[in-house]
Amino acid sequence: MLNHEKGAPPLYSQLESIIKMQIERGEYNRGDFLPTEKMLMDQYEISRVTVRQAMAALSQAGYIKCSRGIGTEVIYEKIDEHMKSVISFTDEMKQHNITMETTYCRMEKIMPGTTVASALQIPLTDQCYCLTRVRSVQGRPLVYTITYMRDLVELPMDSQYYMESLYKYLGEVHEIRIVRGRDTLEAALPSLEVQKFLEIDAQMPVFKRTRQTFLPGEDFPALHTSGKDGLVFEYSVCYYPGNRYKYTVDL
Structure with a gap:
């Protein structure tokens, strides 16, 4: 009542x-x-x-x-994503016939902190790219993403290049071949920053996904840090509002 x-x-x-x-x-x-x-x-x-x-x-x-x-x-339906391969978030949504738009985008070069440097397997003294985006459906934020990338190629700072699929742009323009990835999934409460970008309150749980992607080691023979997984290229942290997204893992 x-x-x-x-x-x-x-x-x-x-x-x-x-x-x-x-x-x-x-x-x-x-x-x-x-x-x-x-x-x-x-x-x-x-x-x-x-x-x-x-x-x-x-x-x-x-x-x-x-x-x-x-x-x-x-008409509401949670987006159910099955983890099978490394694809862009844009392509994930296309599989559900959902049209995405980028409502916030910022590209910059930064000095990485300990967590980012460790994830990218680079020294703290090396700069990396940092791409921050909000992807929305019908004007409602669906994912807030911070993507860190090794400084392997010269990427433009103009945000217009990153309004659609990042992986498609990297592959077609810079011939970056992502061959595998590793996702870590967890539930969390949103920070003030996440609340702001997803337009949610402090009590709304979020789905947090961190991702590392890898390039073929043979594409960068001068870099000797490549392990069996290949060369780490990307480290991303994504936040999804818990009431609009779910994730299914096929075992």
Whole structure:
């Protein structure tokens, strides 16, 4: 039931939160229809105006679609990604027929900290590239990514080159051949920085994926640090809002 006491959140906001949770838990799946306005009014003892305010908020957030004479249909669906090979995030989303857009992009050269230098297997005195991006779907942030890359080729600082698939650009323009990768997956609470870029609050858990990718050692014979995995080229840290993304690993 809703909290009708003085000082409680607005009733429409409470109803919105309840239905969001029901959808995210799978009580309502994509293509299902929510109860009618009258059913919700009776169940929660609220007015038609309150129900419509909640539905408008859910529609704006991409959870439902309201059609006159048809009903309120759930359109929300978590993105389920299967880990099988190293592909770009752009290509991952294309496999789900999802159109991505880059809503924030910044490329720079930095001095790496201990964690980044260790992951890239470079000295602390070597500069590396740092590409920060936010990829969004229908204006809603889906992933915040910080990508660190070895300074092996001259990459432009202009962000226009990185609005689409990074791997495609590196392969077609710079002949960078990524042959394998290693992902580490974990749940986390968002830092202030992650909250800002993903537009979420502090209580929303995030899905964190760190990735190392490797180049063929024979492509860079002058570098003698290549192990059996090849030469580390990229170290990325990606954050996904937990209510919009899930990851499946085939064993």
